[in-house]
Amino acid sequence: xxxxxxxxxxxxxxxxxxxxxxxxxxxxxxxxxxxxxxxxxxxxxxxxxxxxxxxxxxxxxxxxxxxxxxxxxxxxxxxxxxxxxxxxxxxxxxxxxxxxxxxxxxxxxxxxxxxxxxxxxxxxxxxxxxxxxxxxxxxxxxxxxxxxxxxxxxxxxxxxxxxxxxxxxxxxxxxxxxxxxxxxxxxxxxxxxxxxxxxxxxxxxxxxxxxxxxxxxxxxxxxxxxxxxxxxxxxxxxx
Amino acid sequence: xxxxxxxxxxxxxxxxxxxxxxxxxxxxxxxxxxxxxxxxxxxxxxxxxxxxxxxxxxxxxxxxxxxxxxxxxxxxxxxxxxxxxxx
Numbered sequence: 001x002x003x004x005x006x007x008x009x010x011x012x013x014x015x016x017x018x019x020x021x022x023x024x025x026x027x028x029x030x031x032x033x034x035x036x037x038x039x040x041x042x043x044x045x046x047x048x049x050x051x052x053x054x055x056x057x058x059x060x061x062x063x064x065x066x067x068x069x070x071x072x073x074x075x076x077x078x079x080x081x082x083x084x085x086x087x088x089x090x091x092x093x094x095x096x097x098x099x100x101x102x103x104x105x106x107x108x109x110x111x112x113x114x115x116x117x118x119x120x121x122x123x124x125x126x127x128x129x130x131x132x133x134x135x136x137x138x139x140x141x142x143x144x145x146x147x148x149x150x151x152x153x154x155x156x157x158x159x160x161x162x163x164x165x166x167x168x169x170x171x172x173x174x175x176x177x178x179x180x181x182x183x184x185x186x187x188x189x190x191x192x193x194x195x196x197x198x199x200x201x202x203x204x205x206x207x208x209x210x211x212x213x214x215x216x217x218x219x220x221x222x223x224x225x226x227x228x229x230x231x232x233x234x235x236x237x238x239x
Numbered sequence: 240x241x242x243x244x245x246x247x248x249x250x251x252x253x254x255x256x257x258x259x260x261x262x263x264x265x266x267x268x269x270x271x272x273x274x275x276x277x278x279x280x281x282x283x284x285x286x287x288x289x290x291x292x293x294x295x296x297x298x299x300x301x302x303x304x305x306x307x308x309x310x311x312x313x314x315x316x317x318x319x320x321x322x323x324x325x326x
Contacts, residue, residue, distance in 0.1 A: 175254020195247055195258045202251045
């Protein structure tokens with residue numbers, strides 16, 4: 001059994017390679033909580049395998065399991081494509097289409113801010129959307145760098161990254177950029193209409209600040225997002 | 240003039256969007272963001288105001304001429320009808 005973002009899962013798997021992905025999330029027992037049984041079909045396996053012909057069987061199985069966990073997410077939870085970093089017990093999420101440079105950007109935070117920050121998840125954190133706050137949770141699926149920690153922190157900011165020549169960040173009204181954010185959200189299949197996604201996004205927008213950043217790859221880029229999103233001085237953090 | 244069944248209005252931090260649901264989502268995929276005037280007119284259509292009545296309301300609410308208000312409503316209604324949101 002394992003526990004991800006506070007929910008208990010029993011996973012049916014075939015390949016031993018799957019276990020290492022979940023090892024930080026294993027639990028021995030649960031105390032009367034609902035157990036989600038996760039399995040996948042041969043059809044799921046074939047579809048994922050067709051997308052990536054070079055992947056090994058246990059990796060394909062891992063993706064199938066992840067997809068089925070996402071499908072069963074209750075309606076106040078979602079997975080957001082992005083990298084989430086923790087600083088002073090608050091989480092900051094950077095989102096963008098694949099290949100924009102989320103990983104590069106947060107690796108600048110860890111390079112210069114060292115142990116003052118840690119990456120909760122490098123690719124697809126789970127967000128639990130409560131009435132007055134959103135909590136970002138680590139999860140086993142985390143991108144090729146393997147950046148994940150089984151922990152959580154309240155989400156303070158979400159930043160949409162875009163490549164640019166210079167570094168420029170501004171706080172934005174999330175409604176004006178809604179189409180960019182919606183593309184990066186994955187919700188469960190029981191509530192999976194566009195209206196459900198809009199409604200959960202609206203709920204997130206009530207307690208989280210949103211930013212848009214154009215950035216290059218530099219120390220200056222990390223300083224720019226750090227200072228705007230946390231309100232702290234970069235120079236006081238760097239030794 | 241009324242909103243077709245299945246087209247739902249939502250606001251995210253003041254930004255109005257029209258989202259198709261159910262059968263409407265088969266006819267129209269994606270959603271439409273409305274500007275401030277558009278959102279204002281949409282809400283009046285929801286309340287079953289006629290075009291002439293919406294023009295009157297716009298004149299009360301905004302500092303615009305009758306010609307401008309009439310043109311705004313005409314354009315919005317025509318655009319929304321073309322998209323298939325109104326009938």
